[in-house]
Amino acid sequence: MDNLGDILKETRQRRQLSQLETAENICSQSTLSEIEHNKYIPNTQLLISLCQRLSINFDDLLLAQNFSICKDRYFNQKVRSLYNSRNYQLLKSYLNRPTVTELVETSKQMQAYYFYLAVCDLHLEHNFDSSKEFLKLSLASTGHSRKQTTLTRICNITLAYVYAKQGLRTSAIKQINVALRNLDQITYDENLNIIYFVAALSYLALNKYDLAIKMVERGINFTRKNNSHFMLLDSIYLMAHITEKIQDSCHKLENVKKYDIFNDFIHERPYAKVN
Structure with a gap:
């Protein structure tokens, strides 16, 4: 397809x-x-x-497969359902219940827990400062490991997007580079399709239209190369949106045909x- x-x-x-x-x-x-x-x-x-x-x-920060927060199957299914239905307010309330952290047993689960909280705050009233702190806590949950898991890369690219929305250009570009590092050399995971997409969103927030387009194109090629269609329509839609913005701003790019x-x-x- x-x-x-x-x-x-x-x-x-x-x-x-x-x-x-x-x-x-x-x-x-x-x-x-x-x-x-x-x-x-x-x-x-x-x-x-x-x-x-x-x-x-x-x-929306979509996921092909959701991340587990604990061993409780029902709890993870509930989180998945709320996240996929974009019910961020209810998801945040569900995650903030007093007993939830008692269910978290591993650093990987804690990383997922903070990630979901970060996404909730990112979508609810666009609370960038709170989202940024949760993303940093999520990344800190990995300890001193230098290996980037799929979730670690997603946290890094989401942090880049937050920085970009706050106008912090240098910090945003640094996080984009971290998230993209050796991406084509690791074992494929469908959630990795998100990385190029959010990188494009970050460059778009910085008004770097040419770089945003290149990221969308790289993402489409990456997705198709791995025989996936997850995020393809989203990527094409984003490309259309960028093209419209370029036309509206009379910004000229040689590699853009209307x-x-x-x-x-x-x-x-x-x-x-x-x-």
Whole structure:
């Protein structure tokens, strides 16, 4: 599944939406059908509208597989359910219950515990200072180990994003480099798809559009190379959003073609464009 139409269709079906519901007030059902059958490439405006209808939000830090906080299966399932449904307020309350830390037994579980708290505060009122402190506690939970686990990299790249949102350019770029270090040389984990995506978000927050685009492209190539489609639609949506921002700001980049930005990804056959 490495064509845009296939990914849009799979996402629509997962959301349990019909073509008619998805296309309403955006485009005709026949146009959506042509897109899903890879006969048309949507322009950025149309793609953004479809992604919004499908509840794609590139500010959400999605996970392919969640991290365990303790050995209690029900507890981990509850955390997973709240996190995946983006119910951050209830998740934060659930994690802040007095007895929760008594269930945490290992440094890896403690790292996950602080990570989830950091994400909750990141989404709730965009509390960057609190999120930053939880991320630092999460990273400190690894002790003196220099080995970066998947979760460690995710914490580092999330911290980069927080720094970027606070305008701390040097700190943000440093954390991006840490998270990306030797990424192509380690055993693949689907959650690693997040790294390039959040790196792109971080550069976008710093108004570094060219670097943001390069990170999205690297992420798409990394995802496809590992035969995954997790975060692909999110990445294409983010690329469309960046392209719109570039057009709005009259920022010129040689490697950006207004409505052909996806041609390297949606490859091989010539497609017509739709408005």
